[in-house]
Amino acid sequence: MFKKIKWFAIIFGVLSLALFYFFINPNEASFFPECPLYYTTGIYCPGCGSQRATHQLLNFNVLGVLQQNVLYLISLFILGYHFIVTGINSIFKKKIYNYVYHPKTPLVILAIIVVFWVLRNIPYYPFNLLAPN
Amino acid sequence: MNQHPPKNYLIESILVTIFCCLPFGIAGIVFAAQVNAKFEMGDYEGAKKASEEAQRWMTWGIVSSLIIGLFYLIIVFAIGGFALIGDF
Numbered sequence: 384m385f386k387k388i389k390w391f392a393i394i395f396g397v398l399s400l401a402l403f404y405f406f407i408n409p410n411e412a413s414f415f416p417e418c419p420l421y422y423t424t425g426i427y428c429p430g431c432g433s434q435r436a437t438h439q440l441l442n443f444n445v446l447g448v449l450q451q452n453v454l455y456l457i458s459l460f461i462l463g464y465h466f467i468v469t470g471i472n473s474i475f476k477k478k479i480y481n482y483v484y485h486p487k488t489p490l491v492i493l494a495i496i497v498v499f500w501v502l503r504n505i506p507y508y509p510f511n512l513l514a515p516n
Numbered sequence: 517m518n519q520h521p522p523k524n525y526l527i528e529s530i531l532v533t534i535f536c537c538l539p540f541g542i543a544g545i546v547f548a549a550q551v552n553a554k555f556e557m558g559d560y561e562g563a564k565k566a567s568e569e570a571q572r573w574m575t576w577g578i579v580s581s582l583i584i585g586l587f588y589l590i591i592v593f594a595i596g597g598f599a600l601i602g603d604f
Contacts, residue, residue, distance in 0.1 A: 416588040420538070430534040458530045465527050484521050486556045489549035492526070493542070496533060 405441040409434045429454055429500045432515025451515045454499050461492075522560075522567035524551035525574050532577035536584070540577030544570050 409415040420428045432451035439447030440455075448456050461483070468481045482488055503513035526548040533541025547570035554563040 414592045416584065419584075428538050430536070430538060433534050452534070455534060458534055461530060462527055483526050484524060484552055484555075486549070486552040489524070489526055489545050489552060492530060493545050493549070496542070496545075 401441060404434065404437045408438050427500075427503050427514055429496050429503075431503075435515060450512075453513060454496065457495070521555040522551060522564045523571075524548040524567060525570040528574045529570065529577075532574055532581070536581035537577045540573050540580065544573040544577065547573060 415434055418428055418431050420426055421431055430452070433455050436448045436451040436455040439445075439451060440459075445456070465481065465483050468479055468483075471477055472479055472481070499513065502510050505511070506514075524547075525544055529541050529544025529548055531541075532544060547566045550566035551563045551570060554560075554566060
């Protein structure tokens, strides 16, 4: 019973957030929460731009997602990969190796995040494409 | 020996990093790395401990994102309310 309520709350929350981000562009509204790090220091964090990216994604604008946050798309791919592999393994009783559990994977992802974080804060041409706008 | 590695919460940690709270997400990813490394070395107990630690960081990330979100909602409604009162 309690579990049911919990799942209902989660689904309700995700749906309402999706509707909210589908209709309202954070670039045009002023009341969206701003990243605390950016607000206080002016430095972009690796997650900056993901609200705008969510809006673009819900409107099927993949290029817009890339403009806001490249990491967002990468993490969506990882998420999809994980769900597909675990789904196939549990439905068809297979044992496909899931690279999420490879000992090197978390370190590679950590390196990607840190490098992305540094690069998107360089305010010159090829790098400023990584910053949200 | 157990065949399945304990859950490493890597995906959840990445999502926490991107959507909310970088420090919690990074800590989660570090513990996810420990889960995988320790399981690979055959240290199942250690991997399980790291898994619990990763789950703790993920939970804190989610909880703090909810708190921050609610805080913002309250502030936005408060400002909107005061603006309305000022108009009348």
